Amino acid sequence: MRDTLALVLALLALASTHAALCQPRYDTYIVVRNTRGEVVSHLVEVYVEGCAVTRLNITHFALRLGNRSAALVVVKDGAVVYEGNLTPPGEGRVQLVEVRARLQHLTMVIEGLPGELLVVVKYADVTFSRYTKGAVELRNVPYPVNLTVSVPRAGYSATLVYRGEEVVRVRVRRPECNVYLKFYDALLRPLPARLVNVTGARPHLVNETHVGLKLSQPAKLELYVRGVRVTEVAVAPPRGAFDVKVVEVKLPVGPLRVLAPPGSTVEVELPSGVKLSAECEAGEVVFERLPACRLLVAVRRGGAFVSRHVDFPGALTISVGLEGEGGEGDWLRLLAAAAAGLSAALAAASLARSAAPKRTAVKRARRVRVRRRAREEAKGEGGGAEGSAKPLDLGDMTGKDLADFITKLKRHRAEVEKLRRAGALGSSGEGQR
Structure with missing residues (x-):
């Protein structure tokens, strides 16, 4: 009796072990495709919640899911291209899951390049660079993603949101101005560009600090301040089509300090006919940003009046007194x-x-x-x-x-x-x- 019971127990243990050995090692297989239906399993990473995913070959991932559901995530180049859930295949069954990831082939057309230039494209954790004359092809680009396109030689850089288009066009524009002029006065202080009139070339951009020019050949520029010609500058354009050149110019322009009797009126007249006047309250008057030229300085108070010509070099202090007042x-x-x-x-x-x-x-x-x-x-x-x-x-x-x-x-x-x-x-x- 005892021998028979031991034999039955041994048979049951052997049967359970055989059943476990006969069960399949994986019950779920995963294949990843792009939007065109091409298999891209070898390009992505697959993660399943609570399960160990094994890459069987370049086309399939395998895992044992069991009798529970789990979240599935597919990642390429640091960007998530698919999110979903896996359901159990059932007792003793095996399932094959195909995933369509958000991956697209992209043709980027770059317009405005004068020749073969280096183009750099960045997205997520990927940096792609290539010399091209007008187009760049990228395969299996994840979307949506921020795509940064730059042409270092042209000084161009732009960021756009890529949403899965097959063709994207980028326009590289040449700089609006290739020569910028920055001015300083006789005391090396920045001079507002709006005070300087440039002749010899058409200014395309004028702001508070710079005058922009679009030059295709060397030019001689004449500079005027308050209608008086102060200097002449020879400027050559940069060699490259996308190069920008900054020229700093020192002008003989500066302050004129006039020492005069308090309560008088000081007037300054330029050869161009421009007249400036100021009331002298503390014994001196300062006229800023006057060009170097021959000035006519006049001082009047009541019935007294005196005037004199002054050769102004760009910065000067003079004293003018009144006659006929018993001083x-x-x-x-x-x-x-x-x-x-x-x-x-x-x-x-x-x-x-x-x-x-x-x-x-x-x-x-x-x-x-x-x-x-x-x-x-x-x-x-x-x-x-x-x-x-x-x-x-x-x-x-x-x-x-x-x-x-x-x-x-x-x-x-x-x-x-x-x-x-x-x-x-x-x-x-x-x-x-």
């Missing part, structure tokens, strides 16, 4: 008249002292010499006094003339002091005798 000129005239009167008085005093009689022979020789010298100086000073009696015109005297005049006065004063000392010594000697 510094009148004060200098009074000073000159007072100095002339003082010199005449000193000459007369020296003549009066030199005319006193001398009593001793000891002092006579010395006093005769002093008297003779005093007479000679009196003659000279007498002529000077007579000349000084004439009215002095400050307009005819320069600063050097006035300095020489003051120096002569000082020398004359020293001579008079010597005469006074000599007279004092003579009088003291006579008292002792």
Whole structure:
């Protein structure tokens, strides 16, 4: 009895093991195709939730699903091209699942290329580059995806959303301007481009900092500021069709600082006829961005008016005073008249002292010499006094003339002091005798 029971148990265990060994290893097989129906299993990765997926060959994936459902995801180049669910095939059955992934062959037509240039296409984790004259073919491109197309030689780059089209056209435009001019003033400060008028070529683009030109051959450009020609520039276009050239130009343009009496009005006139004016409140006025030329500067206050021509090099400070208002000129005239009167008085005093009689022979020789010298100086000073009696015109005297005049006065004063000392010594000697 016991032997029979052991034999039955052994047979049951053998039967269960045989059944397990007879069951298939995989119950689900997967094939991936693109939108055209072509098998692309070798290009993608397949993931099933909770299952280990095995790549059997270049066309099939295999897995054992069992009696449960699972999510299926297909990925190519880092982009998800399919999402779905797998259902169990049933007990003891095997199923084949075909998946249509979002993969498409793309022909990209690039218009506007002057020749064979390098084209770079990027999407997801893929970078594709090729030299071409007008078209690029890409196979099994996932969609939707952001597609970036760039032509480095042309400086072109654009990003577009690819939604599975078979043909995409891209237009590469040449730069609107191939030469840009940037201006600086005499102090190397950026100069607004709107102040500069360019002749010799038609400006295609003018903004706050640059003037754009479209040149096909070298050109000589004349630059004008406020209607005055300031310089001439020779510019050659870049060699490449997509190259851009920036030319920095320093112009003789800058500030004019005018020092004038407070409360006056300062006017500046350019050779082109442009007039600028400003009120002088703090003793100076600054006119910015004036071109180098010969300027007419005028200052007026009330009934007084003065004007002068100034050669402006690009940055300058000048001082302009008013005439006819009783200012510094009148004060200098009074000073000159007072100095002339003082010199005449000193000459007369020296003549009066030199005319006193001398009593001793000891002092006579010395006093005769002093008297003779005093007479000679009196003659000279007498002529000077007579000349000084004439009215002095400050307009005819320069600063050097006035300095020489003051120096002569000082020398004359020293001579008079010597005469006074000599007279004092003579009088003291006579008292002792």
